[in-house]
Amino acid sequence: AQTVTQSQPEMSVQEAETVTLSCTYDTSESNYYLFWYKQPPSRQMILVIRQEAYKQQNATENRFSVNFQKAAKSFSLKISDSQLGDTAMYFCAFLRGGATNKLIFGTGTLLAVQP
């Protein structure tokens, strides 16, 4: 069974600084997708970034980028130039390729951006 582990329950960063959130996963599959979702205090789930396992290039979306290490089964999220609005819970999620559409979430990292 696939599992997703986020080992940092809470993190803090100063505004304008860079922070990296860790995520590791366990799977025997070769075809899968990885996601980072953001959940602000409103509790809405917002997609931040996606990575397909077959792509070697790390995904980037503006200030958000990932470091995807397939052999190590690691998928970290880097937030550059942190803003107060980045304060949220961040969830790493795994989706196996093929017929299933079941997203498997990690336990989340609560990020606080300090002014």
Place this chain on the structure above:
Amino acid sequence: EPEVTQTPSHQVTQMGQEVILRCVPISNHLYFYWYRQILGQKVEFLVSFYNNEISEKSEIFDDQFSVERPDGSNFTLKIRSTKLEDSAMYFCASSGRIDRLQYFGPGTRLLVL
């Protein structure tokens, strides 16, 4: 930009009562999902729905739960006889045929007393 909507945003109910949570997925999406998040815990998959039938469900999704697409736009989750432990945030999501991206609605916060 198209988005998934959910109603109501909050619902309070008495234990044993039936509740129906409603979702309007993105209009051209074909796959629909329900997830739940108990306060302070991670998001858990409940069920996926495609072509008017359940395609996958978790152990949580027992006989107390059912889903339906009653018309061309709505997607509902019914809990027949609510329990205290059903108190959670329930998220609806949808995705397209090719793109595996799941777009989430804002959630319904259910409180069972």
